Amino acid sequence: MPASRLSFAFSSAALLSATAVLAQSLPETGKLDDSKVTQARYGSAAAPAAGLPPGAKAAPQANASSAPATFQTTPDWGDAITGVVVEAEDAGGKASIPVTFGQVFAPGDLKRGDVLHGRLADGRALPLQVDVKATHPDGSVRHAVISAVLPGAGKAGSQALALVKGKESAAKPAAPASVQALLDAGFSATASASIGGQAWTASADKLLRQKPEVWLDGPLVTEWLVSAPLRNEKGVEHPRLSARFAVRWYRALGKARVDVSIENAWAFQPAPRNETYDASIQVGGKEVYAKQDLVHYNQARWRKTFWWGEVPAVHLRHDSAYLMASRALPNYDRSVHVADRALAELKSKWSGERTEPMGIGLAVPYMPTTGGRNDIGLLPGWAAMYLLSMDKRAAEATLGTADLAGSWSVHYRDRKTGRPVSLIDYPYMGIFGTEADKRNPKTGKSEAFPPCPKDACKTPYHADVSHQPSFAYLPYLLTGDYYYLEELEFWGMYDVFESVPGYRDFAKGLVKQDQVRGQAWALRTLGEAAYIVPDKDPLKAHFRSIVKSNMDWFNAAYTDNPAANKLGFIANGHAIEYKNGTGIAPWMDDFFTAAVGHLTELGAEGAGRLLAWKATFPIQRMTAPGACWTGASIYALIVRDSSSAPFYPTMAQAWRASQAPGIGELECGSPALAQALKLKSGEMIGYASSNTGFPANLQPALAYAADAGGKAGQEAWRKFMARSVKPDYGMAPQFAIVPRGAQP
Numbered sequence: 001m002p003a004s005r006l007s008f009a010f011s012s013a014a015l016l017s018a019t020a021v022l023a024q025s026l027p028e029t030g031k032l033d034d035s036k037v038t039q040a041r042y043g044s045a046a047a048p049a050a051g052l053p054p055g056a057k058a059a060p061q062a063n064a065s066s067a068p069a070t071f072q073t074t075p076d077w078g079d080a081i082t083g084v085v086v087e088a089e090d091a092g093g094k095a096s097i098p099v100t101f102g103q104v105f106a107p108g109d110l111k112r113g114d115v116l117h118g119r120l121a122d123g124r125a126l127p128l129q130v131d132v133k134a135t136h137p138d139g140s141v142r143h144a145v146i147s148a149v150l151p152g153a154g155k156a157g158s159q160a161l162a163l164v165k166g167k168e169s170a171a172k173p174a175a176p177a178s179v180q181a182l183l184d185a186g187f188s189a190t191a192s193a194s195i196g197g198q199a200w201t202a203s204a205d206k207l208l209r210q211k212p213e214v215w216l217d218g219p220l221v222t223e224w225l226v227s228a229p230l231r232n233e234k235g236v237e238h239p240r241l242s243a244r245f246a247v248r249w250y251r252a253l254g255k256a257r258v259d260v261s262i263e264n265a266w267a268f269q270p271a272p273r274n275e276t277y278d279a280s281i282q283v284g285g286k287e288v289y290a291k292q293d294l295v296h297y298n299q300a301r302w303r304k305t306f307w308w309g310e311v312p313a314v315h316l317r318h319d320s321a322y323l324m325a326s327r328a329l330p331n332y333d334r335s336v337h338v339a340d341r342a343l344a345e346l347k348s349k350w351s352g353e354r355t356e357p358m359g360i361g362l363a364v365p366y367m368p369t370t371g372g373r374n375d376i377g378l379l380p381g382w383a384a385m386y387l388l389s390m391d392k393r394a395a396e397a398t399l400g401t402a403d404l405a406g407s408w409s410v411h412y413r414d415r416k417t418g419r420p421v422s423l424i425d426y427p428y429m430g431i432f433g434t435e436a437d438k439r440n441p442k443t444g445k446s447e448a449f450p451p452c453p454k455d456a457c458k459t460p461y462h463a464d465v466s467h468q469p470s471f472a473y474l475p476y477l478l479t480g481d482y483y484y485l486e487e488l489e490f491w492g493m494y495d496v497f498e499s500v501p502g503y504r505d506f507a508k509g510l511v512k513q514d515q516v517r518g519q520a521w522a523l524r525t526l527g528e529a530a531y532i533v534p535d536k537d538p539l540k541a542h543f544r545s546i547v548k549s550n551m552d553w554f555n556a557a558y559t560d561n562p563a564a565n566k567l568g569f570i571a572n573g574h575a576i577e578y579k580n581g582t583g584i585a586p587w588m589d590d591f592f593t594a595a596v597g598h599l600t601e602l603g604a605e606g607a608g609r610l611l612a613w614k615a616t617f618p619i620q621r622m623t624a625p626g627a628c629w630t631g632a633s634i635y636a637l638i639v640r641d642s643s644s645a646p647f648y649p650t651m652a653q654a655w656r657a658s659q660a661p662g663i664g665e666l667e668c669g670s671p672a673l674a675q676a677l678k679l680k681s682g683e684m685i686g687y688a689s690s691n692t693g694f695p696a697n698l699q700p701a702l703a704y705a706a707d708a709g710g711k712a713g714q715e716a717w718r719k720f721m722a723r724s725v726k727p728d729y730g731m732a733p734q735f736a737i738v739p740r741g742a743q744p
Helices: 034-042 061-066 179-184 320-325 340-349 381-389 392-407 473-479 482-497 516-532 539-559 586-601 607-614 616-623 651-657 671-676 694-708 710-721
Strands: 082-088 097-104 115-120 129-135 141-150 157-166 189-195 198-203 213-217 222-231 237-250 255-264 275-283 286-296 300-308 314-318
Touching: 082 097, 097 157, 097 314, 097 473, 115 141, 129 213, 141 157, 141 213, 141 516, 189 222, 189 237, 189 255, 198 237, 237 275, 255 275, 255 482, 275 300, 286 300, 300 392, 320 381, 340 381, 340 392, 381 392, 381 473, 392 473, 392 482, 473 482, 473 516, 482 516, 482 539, 516 539, 516 586, 539 607, 586 607, 586 616, 586 694, 607 616, 607 694, 616 694, 616 710, 694 710
Parallel strands: none
Antiparallel strands: 082 157, 082 314, 097 141, 115 157, 129 141, 189 198, 189 275, 198 222, 213 222, 222 237, 237 255, 255 300, 275 286
16 A cells, blocks of 8 residues: 555445534543533533533534534544534535545554545445545654545535545555546646736646646545746746646546646745736636736735636535644633634625735734734634634635735745755855855855845735744645645744844754744744644655754753753743843743643654743742732743842742732732732733733643643642633634643
């Protein structure tokens, strides 16, 4: 059996129809007692059926689409590993439904040599194509792209598709797909840009004849990747603009999905600049998209997808419980009821120029904007809403904003490799620093990006590592689309090469020089890339090397350093820039702890040791004698007497130094302390009711610390959950992360 693809098989066992969260098929470490989480969140009086918010009723499984739009019920997949629910528009009962999606698996759930097949709710077996992309250290499947062709449902509705391990199929695999057969069927796709009356074009059907790269390859579907610079009628290449096509052909249906992206992204192209043109895309000889006077920003790209041949529109609801239990995603609180008005708000915002090429969707144009934001967190708010609700509106916003992540001027493609430029290949490249900083002494050549002529590269958007959302990780995880994979790679590399080469220690890509929040979000993106990038992708090893270099540095500076501060906070970079060099921002540090917790669950080497050290900071703020959990969410914490003094050895000293005179002596949790701080009894400081307030920022860090910190971590979490004022995460759940072993 080829290592890149698992076989497909058939089975006639019936799919169980009980409505409950996934249980027995999960690995033991992935189990979560939803009733306890609900009880801890809402109180003992509100403990309904597992996984449901107070007052909610389980929807009948006969029609999964009848579940409330704001809460996803999960079928009991029985002996299956997991599954998806496919919601399709009315196709008159005649059209077969092609589906392709990404699926992550927990270690050991789908072992090398296992066979995966599909099973519908009525027991019918369905052949699957499983293109394995990434594997766990034990050789089991980590991430795969799964394809199937579902029978028409007869009318608009949903079909549950279970993913079941079974015996090898006796069916013979189909013959390899042929590009020529696709072309003989009449397929064509062209992208063009008209500049000053001159057309620059690229044709997918012509490029397919030139040994395309294969992304998916099996009996049901083949996807080819092709690219080329746009050319004029004389065959002259445009110096900046290029086109990329991903053609996904379901040969039995005679239909293909055409993924088109136009780039202005060459890394070392002389005289880079924006380009203005009239864009046009044709599929099958018909124009399917056009936009006049499109201003295409430098180092940016845009994407559109179309079908060659009509197919029913579909929306997939993935098994959120399994996705989170696999540890590929943080453990979001599944008792959160995503508000319908929040989803409606997403839908209302998703319109106009912000959703068109060179728009940025729901992102903030000036990324360094401070304050509580919906896009800050391990996942942005819209993506967390999608994960928890699996609602179509949240899916559109999440995937659409990921498409438009290409509009930011952070995309640098290497002409030599055809891939996003790598720090390992160019250790002296960078956005900041002098020309001398960027000259590689080993080659004698400059690795500086050519400067833009004056005003030639203007963009309304400003990227910033310290406020960077996670755009592409969840979309790639759930779709397996190559575009999202490259978005993840582009942003991951940008996070390290945008700095001065010497500051990051060149090819090591150290993030230590940035703001603490910048270190957090860079590590998050780098760790996700190292985890999910396909094994055969040459950048996989590059990302893993950069992540390991960072973990080695942080462990040497803190975990293994007897002289490191005793409180557990990050002190490097721009950490101690508050109160005249005496204070830090605990909320920034909490971002860092959460990111390291996420990397630990992703299996990054050295991350677990760093988390064990970092966990002490949120734990001590909640439980240390002489300190008070009320102020664990303080905006700035004083950690030394002066900018040259040593750090305090105890949290009690930091607590007292950070309070107004007299407050540090008041009893923790007392009415007197609450009155002095102008709080309600049991309330934490820092916008406690806000879903982006400082207690909310603390929650993910404390959740990871609760699992890593033993009894002390559990006690810290108990105190945190006992607070009287909590946010409503239904409107924005990006910080609604709970421990794996959450207890009331």
